[in-house]
Amino acid sequence: MIRLQNVSWRRERKNGTPVLSNLTLTVPQGGFRWLLGPSGAGKTSLLSLLHVESLPSDGSLEILNKTVSVDTPRATLMRLRQRIGMVHQNYRLMPGLSVADNVALPLRLQHRPEDEITDEVQAILKWVGLGERVNVQASRLSGGEQQRTAIARAIVHRPGLILADEPTNALEEPQAHKLLDLFGELSSMGTTVIVATHNEALIRRLPRPSLYVERGRLVREDD
Amino acid sequence: MVLPFSGRKDGLSLSEALPDRSLFILVAMMSFLAALTLTGATGARALSARWAGGAAQLLTIQVSAPDQPAPSTAPNPSATSTAKQKSDAAAHQTRADAVLALLASLPDGTQTHKLSKEELAHLLTPWLGDASNSALPLPAVIEVRLPQGTEPPPDLEQTLNAQIPGTVVEHNAEWSTRLRALADSLLACAALALVTVGGIAAMITGLATRTGLSTRRDIIEILHGLGATDSYIAGRFAGRTGGLALGGGILGTLLAIAPLVLLFRMAAPFAVSSLQSTAITMPDWRTLPDILPKDLLIGLVALPVVAAFIGWATTQIMVRIWLRRMP
Numbered sequence: 001m002i003r004l005q006n007v008s009w010r011r012e013r014k015n016g017t018p019v020l021s022n023l024t025l026t027v028p029q030g031g032f033r034w035l036l037g038p039s040g041a042g043k044t045s046l047l048s049l050l051h052v053e054s055l056p057s058d059g060s061l062e063i064l065n066k067t068v069s070v071d072t073p074r075a076t077l078m079r080l081r082q083r084i085g086m087v088h089q090n091y092r093l094m095p096g097l098s099v100a101d102n103v104a105l106p107l108r109l110q111h112r113p114e115d116e117i118t119d120e121v122q123a124i125l126k127w128v129g130l131g132e133r134v135n136v137q138a139s140r141l142s143g144g145e146q147q148r149t150a151i152a153r154a155i156v157h158r159p160g161l162i163l164a165d166e167p168t169n170a171l172e173e174p175q176a177h178k179l180l181d182l183f184g185e186l187s188s189m190g191t192t193v194i195v196a197t198h199n200e201a202l203i204r205r206l207p208r209p210s211l212y213v214e215r216g217r218l219v220r221e222d223d
Numbered sequence: 224m225v226l227p228f229s230g231r232k233d234g235l236s237l238s239e240a241l242p243d244r245s246l247f248i249l250v251a252m253m254s255f256l257a258a259l260t261l262t263g264a265t266g267a268r269a270l271s272a273r274w275a276g277g278a279a280q281l282l283t284i285q286v287s288a289p290d291q292p293a294p295s296t297a298p299n300p301s302a303t304s305t306a307k308q309k310s311d312a313a314a315h316q317t318r319a320d321a322v323l324a325l326l327a328s329l330p331d332g333t334q335t336h337k338l339s340k341e342e343l344a345h346l347l348t349p350w351l352g353d354a355s356n357s358a359l360p361l362p363a364v365i366e367v368r369l370p371q372g373t374e375p376p377p378d379l380e381q382t383l384n385a386q387i388p389g390t391v392v393e394h395n396a397e398w399s400t401r402l403r404a405l406a407d408s409l410l411a412c413a414a415l416a417l418v419t420v421g422g423i424a425a426m427i428t429g430l431a432t433r434t435g436l437s438t439r440r441d442i443i444e445i446l447h448g449l450g451a452t453d454s455y456i457a458g459r460f461a462g463r464t465g466g467l468a469l470g471g472g473i474l475g476t477l478l479a480i481a482p483l484v485l486l487f488r489m490a491a492p493f494a495v496s497s498l499q500s501t502a503i504t505m506p507d508w509r510t511l512p513d514i515l516p517k518d519l520l521i522g523l524v525a526l527p528v529v530a531a532f533i534g535w536a537t538t539q540i541m542v543r544i545w546l547r548r549m550p
Contacts, residue, residue: 094233097234109233
């Protein structure tokens with residue numbers, strides 16, 4: 001469950017122009033939302049807020065049943081972040097690590113047993129089509145392979161919330177459709193999914209409610 | 224099938240971010256200095272304690288013409304026959320024996336030791352050469368060690384002089400006070416030096432940590448994005464610097480042991496009271512564990528642990544402060 005009540009966010013703590021203004025919305029657990037809007041509208045900023053990389057300047061924010069504010073202890077925020085899977089536009093992979101080690105990171109941070117990590121990583125890499133590339137360094141992957149690695153890393157630990165910023169940019173159509181099907185499946189299994197995109201074809205393929213953001217404001221919610 | 228994980232589990236690659244050589248060697252040098260300072264401090268404290276407790280209780284009494292008969296006291300007409308016998312015996316006493324007899328009235332537990340001719344000759348050898356064949360008249364030297372907490376009678380010299388003229392009493396209390404002040408100031412200097420060495424070690428570790436953090440900024444941002452806590456990241460860095468500091472501390476302490484043992488071996492004879500032995504010889508190497516003070520041994524063992532703790536704690540603090548600025 002995600003709940004925002006009059007949430008604003010400014011880059012500076014005080015008196016700055018808000019990047020996000022008076023956002024009020026609710027996404028139930030297992031809900032799927034497309035996040036739409038022109039470039040610079042605030043989609044990435046909203047995803048950062050939901051990923052608790054930035055904290056609300058005003059209003060109240062609740063993510064996965066945890067209230068988040070500037071007073072929330074850092075350790076609590078980090079534990080909350082461990083329950084969120086994030087696919088960044090620029091992938092944010094560890095260039096010096098292999099594909100397998102990159103994907104294993106969220107599980108290692110949760111101190112899962114190594115044999116369990118091996119099984120989970122193996123399965124997810126096979127699913128995203130990187131079963132033969134497990135030992136390749138991330139820096140040597142193509143754009144599409146890096147994106148698939150980032151997606152695998154975001155979902156390997158079965159998070160309660162998946163946030164994806166243009167996750168299909170570098171993917172070919174069959175891979176993009178496969179990913180959408182996975183997101184739909186995860187959503188029906190109880191994972192909340194929010195995907196920012198400009199790709200109208202994707203939205204047509206998976207019709208789900210949309211959030212329209214413009215100039216940092218939520219201007220429309222379509223069912 | 225086992226996945227071929229690279230072993231660089233979280234991408235921090237701290238062996239590259241915090242290269243072992245520089246920090247390890249610098250901490251080893253700091254530990255070497257600290258070990259030497261610790262030894263100085265231990266020595267100063269031992270001397271202080273010795274001078275405070277031992278030397279202050281020590282009297283040295285010189286009796287000139289020691290083998291001459293002691294002056295006889297006036298006969299008492301009313302004395303009994305037994306007293307007369309005693310008086311006759313006293314009349315045949317030497318001056319040295321008479322002083323020893325008078326010293327018997329000092330508090331219980333007082334140790335007296337009249338140096339033999341050989342011991343006296345041995346003491347004077349540096350000045351007179353073979354003093355056993357010297358024609359110079361040598362006084363008798365009597366060492367008196369009073370029990371702890373007691374003081375010699377203030378009129379001891381007067382009493383002795385009245386009975387045996389020409390007896391000189393030297394009391395070490397005044398010297399002891401001055402030497403104790405000197406030892407205490409040495410101890411304060413050593414403590415200051417130890418604090419300085421610890422501070423420099425913390426600064427070196429802090430600088431190394433900062434460099435490591437700035438080279439790993441991007442990686443740390445990614446880890447943070449995945450939910451790595453401040454404790455995790457600080458723990459990874461602190462584990463590395465703590466380990467390096469422990470290794471450096473062990474090396475520095477081991478390197479310091481050779482000069483320390485040599486110094487203690489040289490200083491060992493001065494730690495022995497002439498009441499126990501007058502032999503000024505180097506002790507056997509095998510007896511060194513007995514000669515080295517226990518608190519110094521404990522300090523040397525603790526030194527690498529303290530170095531590791533300084534490295535670990537400094538890094539923990541540095542990393543946590545640095546991470547506060549991250550989203």
